[in-house]
Amino acid sequence: MALALYDLEGRDGRRMSPFCWRTKYALAHKGLTAEDRPVGFGEIKTIGDGSHKTVPVLEHDGQFIGDSWQIAIHLDQNFQDTPPLFPSLDALHYAQFVERWLFTQVFTAMFPAMVKQVFEHCREEDKAYVRESREKQLGGMTLEQADKRGKEGLGAMSVALGPLRAKLMDTPYLNGNEAGYADYVAASTFMWARAVYPNKLFAPKEPVADWFKRILEMHGSLGRSTPGYDIAA
Ligand SMILES: N[C@@H](CCC(=O)N[C@@H](CS)C(=O)NCC(=O)O)C(=O)O
Structure with a gap:
C-alpha cells in the first residue's frame, strides 16, 4: 500500500490549502501515512495525467484521486479496518x-x-x-x-x-x-x-x-x- 499526497505549498514551506489540511487530518485520523508531495499553484497541472486543476490529490498505488470529499470516501472504502471518517x-x-x-x-x-x-x-x-x-x-x-x-x-x-x-x-x-x-x-x-x-x-x-x-x-x-x-x- 503506497500513499502520497500532493499538498499546496507557499513560500517557506507554508501549507495554506484548507482542502489539503482536511485530507491530512483524515489520513491522521485513520492512522495512515502518506508521502508528502508539496506543489506550488503552477505545478498542479503536472500531477498524474495532467487533468487535475486543484489539490489535494491522493496517489494510492498508482491511482490518482482528486477532491477532498472523494479522497475521504476513498479512504473509508479502502481502509475499513481503520477508524472511519463517516461511521454512517x-x-x-x-x-x-x-x-x-x-x-x-x-x-x-x-x-x-x-x-x-x-x-x-x-x-x-x-x-x-x-x-x-x-x-x-x-x-x-x-x-x-x-x-x-x-x-x-x-x-x-x-x-x-x-x-x-x-x-x-x-x-x-x-x-x-x-x-x-x-x-x-x-x-x-x-x-x-x-x-x-x-x-x-x-x-x-x-x-x-x-x-x-x-x-x-x-x-x-x-x-x-x-x-x-x-x-x-
Ligand atoms: N472541491 C475541491 C476544492 C479544492 C481546491 O479548491 N483547492 C485549491 C487549493 S485551497 C486549489 O487547488 N486551487 C488551485 C488554484 O486556485 O489554481 C476539494 O474539496 O478538494
Whole structure:
C-alpha cells in the first residue's frame, strides 16, 4: 500500500490549502501515512495525467484521486479496518452541511482579510497567477482594496461563528466527545488563516479558539507541523 499526497505549498514551506489540511487530518485520523508531495499553484497541472486543476490529490498505488470529499470516501472504502471518517451516511451529510455553512458564511467573510496574505505567502513564481485569479474571484477588486475591507469582514466572521461557538459550548468537538471529519473540515478554514495571517483572528475568550488549539495539538501536533502564525488569542 503506497500513499502520497500532493499538498499546496507557499513560500517557506507554508501549507495554506484548507482542502489539503482536511485530507491530512483524515489520513491522521485513520492512522495512515502518506508521502508528502508539496506543489506550488503552477505545478498542479503536472500531477498524474495532467487533468487535475486543484489539490489535494491522493496517489494510492498508482491511482490518482482528486477532491477532498472523494479522497475521504476513498479512504473509508479502502481502509475499513481503520477508524472511519463517516461511521454512517448521516455523518457524511453532517460534515457536508458544516462545510457548506462554513464556506458560505465564514470563509467568505474571512476572504478579504486573507486574500492579500495568500498572495504574500505564495511562491514567487505563483504570484502573477494568484493575483490574477484572486482578483477575478473578487469581481475586479484589487488585492489591496480587498485588504482594506479585511477588518469589516472579520467582524462579520465573528458574528457568523455563532452556531459553531454555541455547539462548542455544549460538546468539546462538532462530532461530540471526539473529533471527526466535521471538525477537520471546520478547522481547516482556520488552518488556511494560520498559514498566512500574521495577526490574531479570534477575540479573547473565544471558545472557537480553544477548540482550534485542541485540533492543532491532536495527531502529534499535526497542525503545527508546518510554519504558521499564532492566530488564536
Ligand atoms: N472541491 C475541491 C476544492 C479544492 C481546491 O479548491 N483547492 C485549491 C487549493 S485551497 C486549489 O487547488 N486551487 C488551485 C488554484 O486556485 O489554481 C476539494 O474539496 O478538494
